[in-house]
Amino acid sequence: MYRYDEYDQQIVDERVKQYRDQVRRRLANELTENEFLPLRLQNGLYMQVHAYMLRIAVPYGLVSSKQMRIFSHIARKYDRGYGHLTTRQNIQFNWLKLEDTPDILADLASVEMHAIQTSGNCIRNITSDEYAGVAQDEVVDPRPYAEILRQWSTFHPEFAFLPRKFKIAISGGREDRAAILAHDIGLSVIKNAQGEIGFRVFVGGGLGRTPIIGNEICEFVPWQHALTYVESILRIYNQYGRRDNKYKARIKILVKALGIDEFRRQVEEDWAASKDGPATLTQEELDRVASFFTDPNYESLPDTNSTLNEFKADNRSFSNWMQRNVKPHRVPGYAIVVLSLKKQDVAPGDATAEQMDKVADLADRYSFGECRITHKQNLVLADVKQSDLISLWQEANTYDLATPNIGLLTDMISCPGAEFCTLANARSIPLAQLISERFDNLDFQHDIGEIALNISGCMNACGQNHIGNIGITGVEKKNHDEWYQVSIGGSEGNDSSIGKIIGPSFKFHQVPEAIDRLLQVYLRERIEAERFIDTVRRIGLKPFKEHVYATDFEVEPEETLSKKEVAPAQYTIPFYSPRF
Amino acid sequence: MKIIKNKTIIEDDWQVLRLDNQETTDNVTVAAGKIIVPLEVWQTQRDTLQQRENIGVWLASDERPEALKDDLQKFAVIAIDFPKFADGRGYSIAYNLRSRLGYTGELRAIGDVLRDQLFYMYRVGFDAFSPRPDRNIEDALKGFSDFSEVYQTSFDQPTPLFNRVKRKGNSAVGLINE
Numbered sequence A: 001m002y003r004y005d006e007y008d009q010q011i012v013d014e015r016v017k018q019y020r021d022q023v024r025r026r027l028a029n030e031l032t033e034n035e036f037l038p039l040r041l042q043n044g045l046y047m048q049v050h051a052y053m054l055r056i057a058v059p060y061g062l063v064s065s066k067q068m069r070i071f072s073h074i075a076r077k078y079d080r081g082y083g084h085l086t087t088r089q090n091i092q093f094n095w096l097k098l099e100d101t102p103d104i105l106a107d108l109a110s111v112e113m114h115a116i117q118t119s120g121n122c123i124r125n126i127t128s129d130e131y132a133g134v135a136q137d138e139v140v141d142p143r144p145y146a147e148i149l150r151q152w153s154t155f156h157p158e159f160a161f162l163p164r165k166f167k168i169a170i171s172g173g174r175e176d177r178a179a180i181l182a183h184d185i186g187l188s189v190i191k192n193a194q195g196e197i198g199f200r201v202f203v204g205g206g207l208g209r210t211p212i213i214g215n216e217i218c219e220f221v222p223w224q225h226a227l228t229y230v231e232s233i234l235r236i237y238n239q240y241g242r243r244d245n246k247y248k249a250r251i252k253i254l255v256k257a258l259g260i261d262e263f264r265r266q267v268e269e270d271w272a273a274s275k276d277g278p279a280t281l282t283q284e285e286l287d288r289v290a291s292f293f294t295d296p297n298y299e300s301l302p303d304t305n306s307t308l309n310e311f312k313a314d315n316r317s318f319s320n321w322m323q324r325n326v327k328p329h330r331v332p333g334y335a336i337v338v339l340s341l342k343k344q345d346v347a348p349g350d351a352t353a354e355q356m357d358k359v360a361d362l363a364d365r366y367s368f369g370e371c372r373i374t375h376k377q378n379l380v381l382a383d384v385k386q387s388d389l390i391s392l393w394q395e396a397n398t399y400d401l402a403t404p405n406i407g408l409l410t411d412m413i414s415c416p417g418a419e420f421c422t423l424a425n426a427r428s429i430p431l432a433q434l435i436s437e438r439f440d441n442l443d444f445q446h447d448i449g450e451i452a453l454n455i456s457g458c459m460n461a462c463g464q465n466h467i468g469n470i471g472i473t474g475v476e477k478k479n480h481d482e483w484y485q486v487s488i489g490g491s492e493g494n495d496s497s498i499g500k501i502i503g504p505s506f507k508f509h510q511v512p513e514a515i516d517r518l519l520q521v522y523l524r525e526r527i528e529a530e531r532f533i534d535t536v537r538r539i540g541l542k543p544f545k546e547h548v549y550a551t552d553f554e555v556e557p558e559e560t561l562s563k564k565e566v567a568p569a570q571y572t573i574p575f576y577s578p579r580f
Numbered sequence B: 001m002k003i004i005k006n007k008t009i010i011e012d013d014w015q016v017l018r019l020d021n022q023e024t025t026d027n028v029t030v031a032a033g034k035i036i037v038p039l040e041v042w043q044t045q046r047d048t049l050q051q052r053e054n055i056g057v058w059l060a061s062d063e064r065p066e067a068l069k070d071d072l073q074k075f076a077v078i079a080i081d082f083p084k085f086a087d088g089r090g091y092s093i094a095y096n097l098r099s100r101l102g103y104t105g106e107l108r109a110i111g112d113v114l115r116d117q118l119f120y121m122y123r124v125g126f127d128a129f130s131p132r133p134d135r136n137i138e139d140a141l142k143g144f145s146d147f148s149e150v151y152q153t154s155f156d157q158p159t160p161l162f163n164r165v166k167r168k169g170n171s172a173v174g175l176i177n178e
């Protein structure tokens, strides 16, 4: 993975110093909270109901074991013993004191990490394919480009105060695993007919209140020009993006207002002045950065392992795990392992300090000392020898890291929801737990197969409900009752789509039954190995809708907790960030 | 009044004209002396104003630098207003004025100008700063030295770090870090 040279280290060290002084000035009241706010936000620090939350940048999700151990150290020393992995491949800590944060950043800087631009209206941490470099379908390894973009965007002087946050994702596989069409800029690294490398560029995708799939703005930008091209997009957005209404300030609204053709024209007009200029990327720099992403010392190994097959035949839960959590690797004899952080009774994406230490240890022993955070809030060990899978599985199991549910119903994405987020209409995590309980049966989950269930507590869509195959959103109703809208047909990846609402909303306890009925239609209608999403696409909304609403739902048990009464302090799970 | 110019504190006697509710761009009287007028006042009173020796103009964050394209040589100073420091349009206006329109005179940041933004402002082409009067201007000076190196190009630095210095690849970095 990328390692800092003296320039990277100096910039991060100076940031710690600058931030330490900003905190000092805030505590001395030389800065008002209003003035401090954008400064701390650009350093990933949010003020929450109970404490400060710090979001740490994990560039494109890559973490070394040494860095993972710093996370567990932070969890123990400054937090309450755990951290939370985010859908943008970052990690955040929820129970911090302002005074401690400069020291935390210093600890992070000692392992080449920081919290720069993890929030605020600036270019956020760049995300990428969690299987980059090891996926079988990879066309170009996106990591060198992601790192080059990271450096370019770090403290970019012109774009520190954009109309709104700005998210870039980059992917290099045939299959998009970075949800690039749901980003402000999505980059797909491709090769053209001549074998030259470049970027297919999408702009204006995003979820939130106005979900939009990104538009193609350019079908091929040669890699040398990636930085100047992206910079021109930002420059147009910075000048013309709306600043009068926070909900209309993302670039997608500008692109929609101008139309993609006019937006493209403006970008290209600006680009004409910088294209081929001094900011053009050089082969030398690309080679330098790429030198950090060369293959580790793979052994040459056979691709089949008979012990593994025997063990699989005898052990059902191991074979389930092999089927769901182990992915093919491009090098024979190796495998990609996904460690699941989705387990009943735990908020999706939470990891304890003990789990972090264990993951660091597993990474050292089984995967060249590296791991990755996925956008579905799990962890990946990318380079595991197939012959190590049994012992890895046994060890992961003892730390609750081996639930065989990757890509299944209980591998849900859920936002913090009403107990923790002031913007919510309804609770999310308890609903996720209720659903987990209802569909706890693993055989049933395996039978249903691949399905993405995403939950948000309000229309701000932090839980990515729009791109869930099943999406659930808390909606506002009178008397503070909790109601949820259900949509189906959303998806991410190459064939991204926005889900459609099936009909009237449901009360908290009715949601699992509604999901059950949706699944009944799928089981009745599916053809062979068709996935849920494929069936929805083939037969449309109607059969689902008819079946779900055909019979009445059980009257809900008297709901005792109104939204107003849900006191955060009663819960042991921390207050997570709302989206800002 | 004191301002920062070329990273030092100097006395300055330019006045910034801001219209009050009664005034309009054609009825406002532009006082004598060194004065920086709003773009629209310049546009409406151009014929008389351009006779004057010491005239400056300021742009609001929603105005376009291209509006001054043919007049750039006429101003002793161009200012860009930051109505709130979090309104970042002024950064692109400044960059365009310098890099695209080739303006070489004084470019001054006015309005909600604070220490923690000076480093960025300097980079996109501002060379003069009128920090908010309720703040210590000596203190603001420190804002320029927060970082000693930058990655990307902007007006102040036309060459990206990777073309300016010899950076280390994997094998060399491995040696310093282990």
Ligand code: SF4
Pocket (backbone or CB within 6 Å): A415, A416, A417, A418, A421, A422, A423, A424, A425, A428, A456, A457, A458, A459, A460, A461, A462, A463, A577, A578, A579
């Ligand atoms: S703002 Fe985001 S985190 Fe909060 S309830 Fe709405 S979707 Fe969930």
